[in-house]
Amino acid sequence: MRLEAKKAPGLAQAILYPAGAIFATLVIASVLVTLAGASPFDVFYLVLKGAAGSQFAIIETLTRATPLIFTGLAVAVAFRAKLWNIGAEAQLYVGGVVTVVLGTGTLQLPAAILMPVIIACVLLGGALLLLGPAFLKIRFGVDEVVTTLLLNFIVLLFVSMLLEGVLKDPMGLGWPQSKRVIAEAQLPRLITGKRLHFGFVLALAAAFITWFIMKKSVLGYEMRAVGHNPEAAGFAGIPVRKVLIKTALLSGGLAALAGYSEVAGLKGNLTLDLSPGFGYTGIVVAMLAMLNPLGVVASAIFIAGIFVGADAMSRATGVPSYIAQVMVATALLTMVTAIMLSRYRIRWR
């Protein structure tokens, strides 16, 4: 068995391969569904209905997709430069912490000033968190997979400490939760009375800006070059270390925005269950999008749909909603396989 390089995939293939991966995922998931005693077709229909079958479902899916777009972008940017940021979860929580530190009345400013200030500080917070692992990688060759992954636990425990201590809401009846953000810091709802908020618009804007940076800018070129071949990039005079630092700053900042948008747009305060693994799911989102920032939007909505739909399906059929987790994890594996197949042809000889 040998691998042969293929021509770069065209647009049709860029859609075909993720579609194939998703199809394979459904096939694998249907085995589990059958084992759980339900009909795969019923289950998938109910998932689809739960994700997109009504206005409520669609709004819920887009709301759930919002943090996934941010973490997906964070991962896509980092992975493009082969900086393996597994720590979007931690950066997300840092974004949440910064939001409640500044947004719960500490700063009394009009919304038009307060929001940009908070967003800037959130970006900075997430960026600084990833700077540490990036520095250790560049200076001492410490594997960033390990450092960023472990930082997730450290930061979560740190947030837990804050919520039991200085950030604890005195009016919170003893629950480990922060005070609520003031009205000036809140992201407005897009539709009155519905959960979808302005964070979704920010996510779309972030996706477009990230796409522009990756595709058109000098920095994006440098990041791609470093990601493909750091040796050759260095030979050509590309400052590899600086590029990695810039990548880390961008990636960490994007992930932190997920925390900001969840706190300021949806939850209103910081709790320990702010993220049910949005940071990790961002990896699947990015891979499914083949690291394309615009594709991240589509894949985030898709993944969010699976989660939202699975909840609805589970209530109707009794098949555990964990099937969503299995599907998302399987999708990562099938997608990685599909990406390889899009670049190489297998010759069985």
Place this chain on the structure above:
Amino acid sequence: MEPRHSAGAEPVLRLDGITITFGDLVANDDISFDLSKGEIVALLGENGAGKTTLMNILFGHYVADTGTVEAFGTRLPPGDPAAALQAGIGMVHQHFTLADQLTVLENIILGTESLFAPGQQRRAAREKIRRLSADFGLEVDTDALISDLSVGERQRVEILKALYRDVRILILDEPTAVLTPSETEALFRTLKKLVEKGLSIIFISHKLYEVLAISDRILVLRGGRLAGTLQSAGTNRAELAALMVGDKVEETEFTSGSPGGTVFCLKNITTLHRPGRPALQDVSLDLRAGEITGLAGVSGNGQATLSAIIEGRETPQQGGIEIEGMSVRQWSPRAALGRNIGRIPEDRHAIGMIDDMNIVENVISEAYASPRFARYGILDMKAGRAFAEEIIRDYDVKCPSPDIRARLLSGGNMQKLILGRALDGDPGIILANQPTRGLDIGAVSYVHKRLIEARDRGAAILLISEDLDEVRALSDRIVVISKGRLSEPSGRGELSVRELGELMAGHGFADEGSHAA
């Protein structure tokens, strides 16, 4: 039909009608030959002629589209390397396959016995190796670590490894590429002894004089086809060269340069020793405008380090660089580019090009941030594309479009792109490290022509090559590198091949021994 080999004995190996294609490339096209007992057959051909592919088929690493391999009268199952080994076929690869941190003995028996062999077996193995090395003149200390051995000794270990497995057919892939002339002679003596004992040998090379010296019969491969089979006794270099290249070779016309002032200067450079790379010891070198300085030497004697320093990828621990008489402080690839140094790196795939990026992205890589290709942090892909098209046109690069990934280009076309990128803006200093390795003859003479053109418009060129013929053909001045030291420069034609060979082997250095401390 070409004359068959004289011996009437049954062939030990027979390849029949081997054809294999990779995509559009026909790597081997209907190749048939056989090998007799006690015969040395040379497989001669340019890089890319299909020699290595053919051997990979023989070995079961690749499966041919059509054709069969027979050893000792039995057909080998395709795609089964174990069967080839079982049949007594052994190979010494161009790049050795030895574990550096194990001893010679351990390397030789590796894979032939269980990990928990009792001492008794070890003793038997040691005895067998001792006998083999005595029989064939392959002296080597069985208890030495591989990392302590010279290249020539490592090759002996590889040959012993094959003999230890009782091979009857030995294949050597470019065995002399890493050897000095005297080591080559020792190898040839060993090979003669091996065939006297009844082994058969396939000797792969692209060096004409070598195949004439060692083989009984020569198979010439060209573009994947068997261009001819000749008895070594009845042929000569000219005939072989013509067969190998096909159409008439356009020898690069050499005219002497007219050297100007020194523009680039390495002063007493010393580097630290690192595994696999000898340290440079007090290396000084001047490059003059309008002159090609050739650096000859056996692979792995410090060329890589020297090249990395000039490319800007490394900063020497001691000594300095002077450009146009000014001492250089900050040194990096970008600084080197800023000083107008055109660089053709040794390894096209590893550092010369980014294989997975397209041609446009690759040709702008050394100047992407300049106003020519970027404004306000945004790339001007139109300008990049125009530049790529210019190189493709001027350097005759064969590619369907500038949007394809560099990986899909042939070695020669990739090298032309690198050449176009390096020579853009008429650099005053040019480093060409192995600029023609792996290229076909047409591309080689093209590269040579471009280098001479660059010299004639006043560039100072350092040509690093392991091919002594190339260095001699192109250089106004030759310097030899051995174990990290440079010889005194000699003028064109001043030293014979023999004398250069002595220098390459490390003899005759003025400062021999004085830097040992």
